[in-house]
Amino acid sequence: MNYDTNLPGDPAPRQDTGAAVPVKVSRVFDSCSDRDCLNNVPVILDAGELPASVQLVKCKCVRVQDVCMRLEPVPFNRGFYNIDLTFTFRVDLLCYDHACDTPQLMGGTLYASKSSILFGAESNTQTFSSNGCSIGSTDACCEVVNLPTANVQVVPPLALETKIGSVCKQCPGDTVPQTMRTVVMTLGLFSVIELTRPVTLLVPTYDYTIPTKECTADPETPCAVFDRMRFPAEEFSPQTLTDASPSCGCTDDTYGS
Numbered sequence: 271m272n273y274d275t276n277l278p279g280d281p282a283p284r285q286d287t288g289a290a291v292p293v294k295v296s297r298v299f300d301s302c303s304d305r306d307c308l309n310n311v312p313v314i315l316d317a318g319e320l321p322a323s324v325q326l327v328k329c330k331c332v333r334v335q336d337v338c339m340r341l342e343p344v345p346f347n348r349g350f351y352n353i354d355l356t357f358t359f360r361v362d363l364l365c366y367d368h369a370c371d372t373p374q375l376m377g378g379t380l381y382a383s384k385s386s387i388l389f390g391a392e393s394n395t396q397t398f399s400s401n402g403c404s405i406g407s408t409d410a411c412c413e414v415v416n417l418p419t420a421n422v423q424v425v426p427p428l429a430l431e432t433k434i435g436s437v438c439k440q441c442p443g444d445t446v447p448q449t450m451r452t453v454v455m456t457l458g459l460f461s462v463i464e465l466t467r468p469v470t471l472l473v474p475t476y477d478y479t480i481p482t483k484e485c486t487a488d489p490e491t492p493c494a495v496f497d498r499m500r501f502p503a504e505e506f507s508p509q510t511l512t513d514a515s516p517s518c519g520c521t522d523d524t525y526g527s
Contacts, residue, residue: 290472297471299418300388301464307430312437313361313378313453320376320434320451326366327453329429330375334459335360339420344387351390353420353463356383359427363453380455390418390465397468405468418465428458 320327336358344350359380364373393416396406406416435454438447488495 289475291475292470293473294468294470296419296466297469298464298466299391301462302386302388303460303462304384304386306382306384306459306461308382308457308459310435310454310456311359311380311382312435313363313380313455315376315378315452317376320365320453322451323367324365324434326369327432327434328364328366328373329432329455330362330364332359332361332380332427332429332455332457334358334424334427335379337422337424339422341390341417341420343417349389349392350387351418351420351465352385352387353465354383354385355422355463356381357424357459359457361429361455363432378453380457382457382459386463388463388465391467392416393467418467421464421466423462423464425460429455430458431456 334357338356338358340354341351342354344352359382361378361380363376363378365376366373393406395416396404396408398404408415432453432455434451436449436451439450
């Protein structure tokens with residue numbers, strides 16, 4: 271007669287090497303990568319209108335602050351969804367009254383939109399979790415709306431052009447549109463868009479493992495640790511053109527273009 275030798279509180283027996291176990295993951299059903307040249311996008315300056323004394327502007331740093339996404343099913347093409355994206359950019363500008371003067375720093379916001387159609391499959395299920403999260407909702411009687419999840423990955427945008435321009439400003443009561451002096455930018459943006467859904471998959475697994483590295487502090491003196499450091503010879507050598515890499519300048523406190 272066989273007896274179970276596991277006592278209450280003992281860890282569960284390990285899975286055999288190569289055994290298939292179910293895991294809950296977010297499966298990517300469709301994805302695309304894109305490069306967008308956002309041409310002549312006006313900057314909404316925090317200070318309002320660009321001062322008349324400013325004759326030259328340069329971009330110090332531009333970054334993606336937020337992305338607003340809206341999904342809608344594509345009519346007559348089941349499983350496909352139209353993804354409307356609205357990007358919000360924050361920009362730091364160096365504004366010069368004269369080319370060699372010390373610039374003043376001004377901030378602003380830009381908005382740009384794009385859309386893409388991807389396959390995200392269909393699902394008529396609702397999922398409720400003990401942590402309070404739920405997937406899927408009832409839009410009408412006996413009709414479940416279960417949209418996929420859209421994810422957008424971006425890298426810091428490139429400021430391709432920064433110049434002084436003007437935009438139309440329509441005030442209440444004005445019969446003739448007025449123009450407002452501002453900054454106009456052209457941005458280059460690389461992005462990856464994905465549509466995902468939670469699914470349960472069977473995957474092969476291997477034995478459990480624990481780290482072999484011990485969590486110990488370095489017992490050596492600070493000088494001993496310093497003596498083992500490599501001498502930074504490259505810091506004492508001027509960079510060539512091929513060695514230099516472009517930078518956004520977000521962490522550079524000095525003025526630059």
